[in-house]
Amino acid sequence: MNNKKITLSWLLAALSIPASAEMKWVEQPVIQKLALSSEKxxxxxxxxxxxTFNQNLIGQAHHEFQNQGFNTESKQYWIDSDATQLAQGINLPLSSETAIIRINPLQKTTKIQAIEEQQIELxxxxxxxxxxxxxxxxQLKATGMSVSEETVALKVMAQAGNLNLKVNDLVDKDGKYVIHVFEPESNHILALKTTQQNYTNGADVTIKVHMNDAAGSVPMKVNGYVTGPNGEKAHNLTFKTGREGDYxxxxxxxxxxxxxxxLWEVHTFTEATVNGQKILRDASTAFAVNLASAQFNGQLEAAQxxxxxxxxxxxxxxxxxxxTLMGYDNKGNKKPIALMMAAQWLEAGQTSLSFDWPNELIKASGYQAPFVISGVALKNQSLMAPVQRVEQGIMLSELPAELSDKK
Amino acid sequence: MIIKFKVLACLLLLSTTAWSNTGVAFVHGTGNQTNAASDYWQWDNINSIRQGLPNQNNYVVINCEFEEYMWSSRAAGCLAGQLTQFINSKNITDMVVITHSNGGNVMRWIMSNPTYDSRYPNIISKTRWVNALAASSKGTPLANAVMQGNVFESALGWLLGYQSDAVRMQQTSWMDYYNNNYLLGTGGRPALPKGFWNVVGSDVETSIFDGDSYCGGYSLNLGLEITQAWLSSCSDGFLECSSQAGAGTTWFYDTARMNGGEPLSHNQSRRKCFGLDTILRDDI
Structure with missing residues (x-):
């Protein structure tokens, strides 16, 4: 198998004509230290x-790749509790009149039974x-909400203050629970985002969080941590106050x-005090870290x-x-022609991947050189890992004969 | 305008139907299905829709494990296998794919990542278009609610099987990542290689006095009183309209085309309700 690949590479190289005058990387791929996945x-x-697949993009608008972190907003929080605490009653801080409270058992034991409405005192x-x-x-599952059979939820009309939740006669005296409180009408909103959605291997991940209410930014205490794709905690976070009331x-x-x-996730847990009332809010958001297990080495060839x-x-x-292959129309506007994709298995070493040149789509578009391939991306499909992206990509000032179907 | 565009596309297709062999595939949503025809779509719905086929035997009901991530061999891999078997065994040259909910994401994975699997390009080639019923293209706040917050809960709940990878994936921040990096068809991204036509459910009727709420829907399900608090005013009880219309092209909102202007709840959009089956039949 390996010999076959070497033979094919050699053959392609032998038949190709280096065309450095006609094609080049507009933005040289960053050469970085490559890394193997530590995962098993x-x-x-x-x-x-x-x-390979060349998708027709003729007539479509071109969109620049946006690497913006997702902005998560939250009017909810979660707290851990157990049967003893629930029997005594726990205080749930509320900032508005309506609260949705979900009581979710943490362990699936034979003793765990769904709580009946009569057991609850508010x-x-x-x-x-x-x-x-x-x-x-x-009833929750019937709506599509993926909860355990033993979960119960209630909606209560209250007011800002501490709502006491007491649950009587729990069968499992050692049971542990998560209490989830959602305040749909509250104007205290926690916002969380990472500055980017994709980070390169070894980069610094910046996380921003702030709480707003009708009066503006709300000072708060913030804790948080990051979990890896396997769901395990990877890093604790230390938040510092920013200039604009954010953290x-x-x-x-x-x-x-x-x-x-x-994906990777950031989880934040915040606590503020407004007019003497405690406000709790939690939020999570996702991001990716590119695993640099390979990279473009800068070489380009046109062949067959x-x-x-x-x-x-x-x-x-x-x-x-x-x-994305782009060409120029007769008014000099750069327009998309095709989304070019190609994949195959690569053994370790100096190797290559190649696009099938979409001459039919170029002909159908009527667009002319120079041709530009923007957003050139390399992904590891075996590990679901982005590897490298070169936004400015490649330019071909003229179409080399090796790519033209007129040859 | 959208309707006209789709009709025009239909007319263009008519010129080729003389030598095409049309089939329809039903692709279910989140969940592991072994008998989706009975358990998910229901036979009266399937039998009504397939009346639109020149050969009514040219249909397939997919049964896969959509509790997995969309790219998994048991999700998209399974879907690709069953679609390929359908195409080959029936010699299908023109396939309409009807998806519901997360089934739209799995189909979108195949259409967005053709190099991932050598079976994908042929599936794309044979697909005329996808009719995406209540697609969860931008995720749902209800997935956030069960997965986020206390990580201890979600990690343990995850292990206990309360949640699945598919639910984890349908959190809004996760779908935003996959839409921007692995999937096509959302705003700011290239279009999908074939049409992805959304049917959007915009409301839920649960009144015990309204017989319509019983059509595969909710007979006074109080669960909705809770879950709708997480959703915007335009939702089908599980997904916000913005998620259902988040990828591809909006074909129609429920109240614009359903009999009596009825809305379609999330469960109703996979059943024979309010004339939806007739619209889908006429679209084949």
Whole structure:
């Protein structure tokens, strides 16, 4: 198998004509120290064959890639509790009149039973309150909400202050619970975001969080941590006060991982006091860290109707290259032609991947050189990991004969 | 305008139907299905829709494990396998894919990542378009609610199987990442290689006095009184309209086309309710 690849590479190289005058990387790929995944998880996609696809983008607008962190907003918080505390009653700080409270058992034991409405006592400032709505796990699941059978939820009309929640006659005296409080009408909103959605391996991850109410920024205490794609806690966060009433934490030199198990997440837990009333808010958001297991080595060749991109790779895997081919219309406007994609298994070492040149789409577009391939991306499909992205990509001032179907 | 565009596309297709062999595929939402025809779509709905086929045997009901991440071999891999088997065994040359909820994300994975699996390009080639019923293209705050906050809870709940990878993936911040980096068809991204036409459910009726609320829907389900607090005023009880219309092109909102201007709740959009089956039948 390996010999076959070497033979093919040699053949392509022998038939190609270096065309440095006609094509070049507009933005040289950053050469970085490559890293292997420390995870033991098996590769997701181990298929070997080359698959290519050129998608027609003629007539579509071109959009610049946006690497913006997702802004999560929260009017909710979660607290841990247990059967003893619930039997005595726990105080749930509220900042508005409506509260949705979900009581969720943490452990699935034979003793755990769904709580009945009659077991619940609600009070505020000595006054007894009755839930406006009480539902069980089955009713929640019927809506599509993925909760355990033993979960119950209630809606209560109250006011700002401490709502006391007491649960009588719990069967499992050692049971542990999570109490989830959501205040849909509150104007105290926690906002959380990372400054980017994708970080390169070894980069600093900046996390920003702030709480606003009708009067503006609310001072608060902030704690938080980051979990890896496998869900385990990876780093604690230390937040410092920013200039605009926000809070900021920086996680230094984060190392990429496979994202087979999902994304990285930031979790923040905040506490503020407004007019003497405690306000609790929690929020989470997701981001990715590119695992630099391979990179473009800067080499470009045109051969046999393919544009070949050199790659340095320390982790044998299935890799994909992609990029948006653009040309110029007769008014000099740069327009998309095709989304080019190609993938195959690569053994470790100096190797390459190649685009099939979309001559038919170029002809159909009527667009002319220079051609630009923007957003050239390399992804590790075996580990669900972005590897590298070169936004400015590649320019071909003229179409080399090796790519033209007129040859 | 949208309706006209789709009709025009239909007319163009008519010129090729003389030599095409049309089929329809039903792709379920989150969950592990072994008999989705009965348990998810219901036969009266399937039988009504497939009446639109020249050959009514040219249909397939997908049964896969959509509790997994969309890219998993048991999700998109399974879907690709069953669609390929359908295309090959029936010699399908023109396929309409009907998805519900998270099934739209799994189909969008295939259409957005054609190089991931050598079966994907042929599926894309044979697909005329996707009719995406209540697609969870931008996730749902209800997934955030069950996964976020106390990580101890979610990690343990995850292990206990309270939540699945599919639920984890449908958190809003996660779908934003996958939409921007792995999926096509959302704002600011290239379009999908084939049409992805959204049917959007905008409201839920639960009154015990309204017989319509019983059509595969909610007979006074108080759960909605709780869950709708997380959602905007335009939702089908599980997904906000902005998520359902978040990728591809909005075909229609429920109240614009359903009999009596009825809304479609999240469960109703996969059932034979208010004439939806007839619209889907006529679209094949």
């Amino acid at each position: 998880s098996a590769a997701l996609n181990v298929t070997r064959e080359r698959v 009070s505020m400032a000595g006054d007894q309150l009755t839930p406006q709505t009480f539902v069980n796990g089955q 900021q934490a920086v996680l230094s030199e984060i190392q990429g991982q496979s994202m087979i198990n999902g 109707g393919r544009l070949v991109l050199g790659i340095e790779n320390i982790s044998a895997a299935r890799y994909e290259i992609s990029g």
